[in-house]
Amino acid sequence: MRAWVQTGFGGPEVRRLTEVAAPSPASDEVVVRVLAFALNRLDVLQRHEPVVPGMSVPHVAGMDFAGQVVSSGDPGLDGLVGSVVLVDPVVSCGECEYCLAETPTYCSAFQTIGSTRDGGMAELVSVPARNCTVVDVAAHDSARLAELAAVPVAGATAWRGLLGAGKLVAGETVVIPGAGSGLGAAGVQIALAHGATVITLVSGEQKKERALASGAHHVIDRTARPDWVAEVMTITGGRGADLVWDHVGGRFLGQALRATRPGGRVVLSGTTDGLDTQLHLPDLYQPGRSILGHGSYSRADMASAVAAFADGTFEIVIDSVWPFEQLAEAEARLESNDFFGKIVVLGPSFSTTTLDLSEHAA
Template sequence: MKAAVLQEQEQMVCTEHPNPQPGSGEVVIRVRSCGICGTDQHIYHGHPGSAEVHTPIVLGHELAGVVVAVSDDVDTLAAGDRVTVDPNIYCGSCEYCRSGKLHLCDRLQAIGVTRDGGMAELCAVPAANCYRIPDRMSFEEAALIEPLGCVLHGFRKLAIGPRDHILIIGGGFIGQLFLQLVRASGASRITVSEPAAFKHDRLRELGADEVLSPLDPDAAGKFASGADIVIECVGRKDSVEMAVGAARKGGQVLLFGVASPDTEIHIRPYDVFAKELRIMGSFINPFTHLEAIALVSQGRISLEPLISHRFTLEELPQAMRDYPNLGVSKGIINL
């Protein structure tokens, strides 16, 4: 088969690769669409993924396609089934798995992170990680069920009331998903902080009451007024510090953006104490795939209009190299 293989840091090639065979409990899917996640870029540049990465590896943990081969011990799926994939594989026996916190598994494995993923024509995955999709759902939408599931996990941590003012920091793909969920929750007011002016109209269309640029000096006073809930979707030092500073008394702060492991922030513990802030993290997507599929299939969450760039497998090595300069909000590979 053809695959985009990350041979070592910042060295990806599109090449012939052995066809995967289904192991016990597995199926092989013909990949039709695979999203490019910020985590793929982190791994490409030598930073950690959700688990330790060893090259050579085929990246791609946001994938959907058609089942083409099934292990003899699998009776839940059949060739021809259209599926989306939850990439995360848990050991089931560590302390976290046995206490219901599977996503914090000590031996977490992930398709496209610790084993070959969806940036290839074929991919072997556990049958238990596959979810059938409705016929009316496109493969592009199905591939993006995984990031929506991650957003749902973070969203579930928040207690949103009808009087709440929500500030979303970062209006890219993840911020746009949060925006749609928050809008549907009935919050009183939603402000989005986004420096890229070309995204502002889309953010208003998706339900933002106010879109501000953090680069605009006139916006500083508005951020200082405080939000009941702040959702940080960037993962930069300045944006994280802004998130903590912009929360009002009794506020909730969700740090969703993935920061570099060496990023350090400056906050005053007194402010956390005096404002009695609740600061939370959010890691991957436990038990959210079915809800994400339902939200998209019912038309309550829009995914395809959020895709800014589409690539072929052959274009992927150069796209990964040039990604920071392409102005990508959300990229996807179609096979």
């Protein structure tokens, strides 16, 4: 089979399309023919260096993907053969206290498909059967499959951050940074679907227009309005937001505290802008604000996000869809930051004319 194999660390040249042996499933696994996979920032970060403990080369990346089950490692799993599935990238033992509590990322045997085991940038990938959610999508429906492949990491993370840890309810005001990122775009859609007033942050007039078109109530262009906290206060009449979802970290966390109302809360879900921060502690304890760790998203969070997407509760924002052979170009778009929403690559079984890719070919 063909796969995009990473053989070192560096630029796009370390990932090459090559022939490799097809996977052989273990007794609890199935082999999935990849129909579409979505790019994540981690795919690029770990191409440059092994940012996740346990990741090594040669390696096939790709955390988010949808595909069709073509074989199984045990006759008891043959019922899945032929099904179109969405794959949860979190692999664990399935038996410890954390797995039984549906928080598998705390499991001592925790692995990630596409990071510490081979992922979806290939024709075929072997995954645990319990990680597969059967979906009612035809294997030839490339447009729907592209959307579906973009759900897992962004959808489950946003679901957990906003609704699980954040306890967001209808009528509240939430601030979501990075509406142009796949994660931020998913968060905006989930918050809107649950009746929140959404204030989102972007960089640039074009992304501001896209964010407004996606349904956000208020969009702050940080290039034109760098003091976004003051803008939030103006929008909320001096009250502040009920919730700020901080999926970027760094110095943003201290700003997020100041943007919340007394008694409000900040959920920290990521650190793409830095691992360390500095807080003005009176901003935290005097107004009774809270900082909440995102925690592990659960299988229930993943299932809820997938079900909500399937029934139309929220939409996934797609930036562009690329053919399998143009993975390097798709990754270059991700690295440029000149995108809005998720970047998706179709599996090799689709021809390059399956979707209109002309606007993304430059």
